[in-house]
Amino acid sequence: MEEGFYHYKGFKFNMLFVPPENLDAMSTFEVRADDIFLVTYAKCGTHWACEIINLILTGGDPDKIDRTCMEACLEMSYLKDITDFTSTVPYYKTLEAKTSRRVILTHLPKSLLPPQIFTKKPKVIYVTRNPKDCGVSMYHAFKEIGMPDSDWDGFVDEWTKQDDLLFGGFFTHVLDFWKHRHDSNFLFMKYEDMKKDPRGSIVRFADHLECDLTDEKLKLVVHHSEVNNMKTTYDNIEKNIPGGVFLTKILGKAPFIRKGQIGDWKNHFTVAQNEQFDAVIRENLHATGLVFDFGAFKNTSSHFIKSKIKMKQEHNYKGVKFSMMVPPGNLDAMATFDVRPDDIFLVTYPKCGIHWLFEITNLILTGGDPDKIDRTCMESSLEMAYLKNKTDMTSFEPFYKKLEAKIDRRVIVSHLPESFLPPQVFTKKPKVIYVARNPKDCGVSIYHALKEMDTASGWEEFVEEWTKQEDLTYGGFFTHVLDFWKHRNDSNVLFMKYEDMKKDPRGSIVRFADHLECNLTDEQLKLVVHHSEVNNMKKTYDNIEKNVPGGVFLTRIFGKASYIRKGEIGDWKNHFTVAQNEQFDAKIRENLHGTGLLFDFE
Structure with a gap:
């Protein structure tokens, strides 16, 4: 086990940002009926989906969004003082003090989520992404914060093995939530569908959250959640909010939003790597009914x-x-x-x-x-x-x-x-x-x-x-x-x-x-x-x-x-x-x- 990492009930975590006591606290975390849980595997569009949800709640006004919900995920600790990297505080405690309605982000696998999610039935939105683009995005994020010990070839080898990954393997994570896709309080969405039909996807989000949007507000949500416009919003956050770079970038370094494309994996995987990973996909998704879109996203212009x-x-x-x-x-x-x-x-x-x-x-x-x-x-x-x-x-x-x-x-x-x-x-x-x-x-x-x-x-x-x-x-x-x-x-x-x-x-x-x-x-x-x-x-x-x-x-x-x-x-x-x-x-x-x-x- 690398220094700074540990295993908790079979899953690998970073000791500094997801300490074991935070995970212990999940079993008693008080869920509210009006909570909104946004669950993703890492680098599957968390911040894009978060922006959409908050824009729906604010009627399309990015300036009214409570940006503190971007500070960390439920299970993580965050920097109370951005100038002191030892000032970590469990984020779940900050969430406990928040008034309703809470938008709660998490990358936790299903078995480690607060049990009350499945009894009090708050709104849950799960967003997944094709595992090739997910892997590429994760590689670039790790690279920008100086985490990977290997180059792309070394990373993709580990990604293909799907052994001992942070938060567990991709397929285990996704398939555990895929089983809940028909639950009344769950909405299961694919990143690729959201890219191809942003307006229709936003309507689905709003309907699930029981939020009525006028045509004008819907247009605003569509506009402000477009990736380039989100980048502009994030630039403004970095410029105008003290410590804003920690709301828009991992550790203030790696942007939460990189390209926002479908098919960038084609610029990274070799033919041999692609053949090997296709075999892993077939092995894990066969007969599950879950199918991903891997085709390159084409901007018509x-x-x-x-x-x-x-x-x-x-x-x-x-x-x-x-x-x-x-x-x-x-x-x-x-x-x-x-x-x-x-x-x-x-x-x-x-x-x-x-x-x-x-x-x-x-x-x-x-x-x-x-x-x-x-x-x-x-x-x-x-x-x-x-x-x-x-x-x-x-x-x-x-x-x-x-x-x-x-x-x-x-x-x-x-x-x-x-x-x-x-x-x-x-x-x-x-x-x-x-x-x-x-x-x-x-x-x-x-x-x-x-x-x-x-x-x-x-x-x-x-x-x-x-x-x-x-x-x-x-x-x-x-x-x-x-x-x-x-x-x-x-x-x-x-x-x-x-x-x-x-x-x-x-x-x-x-x-x-x-x-x-x-x-x-x-x-x-x-x-x-x-x-x-x-x-x-x-x-x-x-x-x-x-x-x-x-x-x-x-x-x-x-x-x-x-x-x-x-x-x-x-x-x-x-x-x-x-x-x-x-x-x-x-x-x-x-x-x-x-x-x-x-x-x-x-």
Whole structure:
């Protein structure tokens, strides 16, 4: 038995958060007839179901919810003082002092629940989830709080065995409550059904709780219990309630709400792991009548985007590979694109900080005011097509034509290799800023962007292609960077490294401003530094998504993959194996030897 864990009547528990005296107290816990018990196996949608129940009770108003019911489960101890991890208090005692009507959360197996549940018959709602997604969600939660001793392969091996798990095995837990699905005070719900028909599921909840909802209140419950809106609510709780992070995250670390999807298990289980777990499912559920839905949840809008914009639909133009979002006609037009002397060209290889660079540049131009930035320049890159109508995924038009119509000083973003840029960049000599990033972190960032767009293979396959540096979109990284490195001493070109910008943001911004011939006061410089800090940029982008129609297309690739992920140096260490790193180091030496270009990798 691992340190800090123990067994109680055959079930495994954590000593700190579910001490044995709490479990002893369940036998005499006083249940009230108007109680609402929400029971789940861990990571099966507890907090989503809790929000729905409380929204029903408050008529759809999240501000009226008693958030103290989120502090812990019935059987757990909670931190009375969030600054003192020894200040644990049994939560059942807090519940005993509460006035009615109590919403009581628990992960306890049926045999350890207060016996009065089965005599006084309060309302009980049991929510289950397909065990593959449940396992994935549990793995990520454990990982974020630093609990698992193993990686995914080690975790899924234990999950498949279903031996000695916290709160007991998944199938035992679920099937014990499945037997009560026809009891008058029980409502047995599946997470997948709730996702596919949220309105109908909420009506079932309300009917079971004997709560009448008007059409308007029902709409409010549906709206506020939508996962993204719940995340917004939780963000507000963290910001506005002292210790709120302990209401929204396990130990203040792992979010209670992660993705809220069906089918994410497909991104984790290998074929062999899936076959093994399917055998366990058949063994446990055969002849029980309980069937789960394992199919991937499809958001119609994102699925439509994917069907219309397949990143694997690529073409070769003069020896360089491009996505069809950079059609040949756009590339042909670069030869005659009219450059203005006061243009500002921001050029990077993909995922080398282009949006951070854009924000800094525009903050300099606006004296540090993010609200004055012309965000239409973020819609696309010079060479790409953009969505003219954000509700019509076929309304693509060349972005260079939109730039041609602009009157004010243009900030032009591009990932084009040097030889593909408009020739007038090198004759009219507008201001050019090129930012390079170490190729390991660049590769990791590209991988995650592709993954969020559902176009990435596994990391192993990706890093193999990235190391080869052959047939990559926009050409190879080293060719792209070195072609601009040759211009580093040109009067109109500023060559910057992402890592230097991270380590000395203020000094880098001063260099930007000097290059652009913009004079900043000390106060304006402070504002630019503040608003271009990554976390503050994320807040700016959140506001854009909330307040600008179609704003998600300004902050995410096709409205999906965020342009800003971590903004860190050295995240590659969490991805490259030692062997992969040795191979890539050889590639770096091969390409950069004798060039004078060096990168900082941590």
